Amino acid sequence: MKEQSTQIPQEAFDWYDDYAHGGMDRRDFMKKLTTLVALGYSMTTLTSALLPNYALAEQVSFNDDDIIASYQEFDSPQGHGKGRGYLVKPTTKKNTYPVVLVIHENRGLNPYVKDVARRLAKQGFIAFAPDALFPVGGYPGNDDDGRAMQRKLDRGKIQHDFVAAANFLKSQPYSNGKLGAVGFCFGGYMVNYLAAVDSKLLTAGVPFYGTPATKELRKNIKASMMIQLGELDERVNKSWPEYEQDLKAQNVDYQMYMYKNAKHGFHNDSTARYDKENAELAWQRTTAFFKEKLT
Structure with missing residues (x-):
């Protein structure tokens, strides 16, 4: 996952941080991401990197x-x-x-x-x-x-x-x-x-x-x-x-x-x-x- 992170500009993470903390709404956040699509990034790559996938986060099972x-x-x-x-x-x-x-x-x-x-x-x-x-x-x-x-x-x-x-x-x-x-x-x-x-x-x-x-x-x-x-x-x-x-x-x-x-x-x-x-x-x-x- 970190390798994927390094392929995405830091500004995308800054936008997500601003969005996540109420600095912009989802519509403006997605609009900003489309500017990166124009530079060759796919929206799927961007959203999968920035938005959480909780299946990846389990280190200790609740059945442990x-x-x-x-x-x-x-x-x-x-x-x-x-x-x-x-x-x-x-x-x-x-x-x-x-x-x-x-x-x-x-x-x-x-x-x-x-x-x-x-x-x-x-x-x-x-x-x-x-x-x-x-x-x-x-x-x-x-x-x-x-x-x-x-x-x-x-x-x-x-x-x-x-x-x-x-x-x-x-x-x-x-x-x-x-x-x-x-x-x-x-x-x-x-x-x-x-x-x-x-x-x-x-x-x-x-x-x-x-x-x-x-x-x-x-x-x-x-x-x-x-x-x-x-x-x-x-x-x-x-x-x-x-x-x-x-x-x-x-x-x-x-x-x-x-x-x-x-x-x-x-x-x-x-x-x-x-x-x-x-x-x-x-x-x-x-x-x-x-x-x-x-x-």
């Missing part, structure tokens, strides 16, 4: 003998009232486990993010991946509809739902009391937000290409943070210098990794933005960080 998965609901009185998420546990028998909240992109709980939760369970964590779209029926099966649905939801209530999910997971009897969170894009922002909104909530956070919480909240950050950024992700990266200044000012235990030639979404193995070498390195660092901080 080392894990057990279920859906669990939780109360969210300040959010949408009720939330639901995908809970994955190791089948090993222990009294308590380190627990990690897994937060999806801006389109609901898609198969890639569920697989990330299973990957964590294979590593000995209990992972819980909430679906922000549960109040409106859940992830609809495709990203375009999911993105439109999430955009219509009240952002403040979504944030309360993830705070409620974090407290739900942290307070479970199998939790060792130390909560980690990992998220991607919107989910990366949510990790930064959870670290900032309540200094006692997270022990460790790993935001992948996520923007920071509002400046006035950052003074609350006490969690250890591992910031994962792609070199070509100009939209998110421009927020990093100021964020780093605030982390330093608060004496936060943080580390940042900038992955060379990596695009926004480089960890998502369902699209051509996926960068296998950088994604695997980032994931190794993530799980090692969680093992150090949560166990």
